[in-house]
Amino acid sequence: MSPTDFQRLIADVTAQLPGRPLDAELAAWLNSTYPAHSPTFRDLAEACRAGVAEGWLCNREAGGIRYGRIFKALPDTHGFSVDVVHMKDLAGPHHVHPHGEIDLIMPLTEGATFDGHPAGWCVYGPGSAHRPTVANGEALVLYLLPQGAIEFTAA
Template sequence: MDKVGFQALVAEVTGAIKGRALDADLGAFLDDAFPADGETIGAIRAACDAAIEAGWMCDQEYGGIKFGRVIKDLDGFSVDVVAMNDVVGPHHSHPKGEVDLVMPVEGDAKFDGSGQGWVVYGPGTAHNPTVTDGAAIVLYLLPGGEIEFTR
């Protein structure tokens, strides 16, 4: 799959959430509208696997974390994809929030304690993104592309 096809897949999600508050209600909406075992998420996961193998996704690496901004703006969100394996990432904050799609690759991988599916961080939150119990691909949707690395 190429970047245009990938963008079309992710646009199904961003189009459905644009303008919504980044909160627990959004997490519940995403779980219902785009379940982790559903067709859309399966297609996004397959596209990520193919793109990483092709070399145009997660084409940067630092500290054992492969990453890259795939789309600068899609319905007001940037789209970043990160591949992590039992690692703690750099501390950062989300001025406008962050929406994450966790896709375990091996083991029972968890991202910040959450398994396969959606994780939503509200505006002003911060964390060290952490993958435990295996490897995972995490798709990040950042409103306005805003992220602030703090340490």
């Protein structure tokens, strides 16, 4: 697996997203189209695990969180930036999603959750905010941010 191969995998998903509102309907569509244990989900999870092991994903660390932006918002990723984080039983820094956020949750520990969500997809709408939280073990979370927009806050 290489970053280029990874980008192709992501682009297969992001190609389906332009023009769709980031909302609960999109989360339901993602979870039915690319459910946990589907070939696409498995391929993305395996690529993320390989990228972490090879050092080109999650190559930074702060506050017990390994993280990294692998791609800025690009035409090849249909205007989405791509970040991956590795967290274990902790809450990350509070932030706002000006244009929304799409998350792929890949538990490394059976039963681990991200913001209360199990393996699968979670979508936050434009203007939403949270402290991303992994509970019940370890997880990798892939973030798709429209136009790469994210605003960290003091909250």
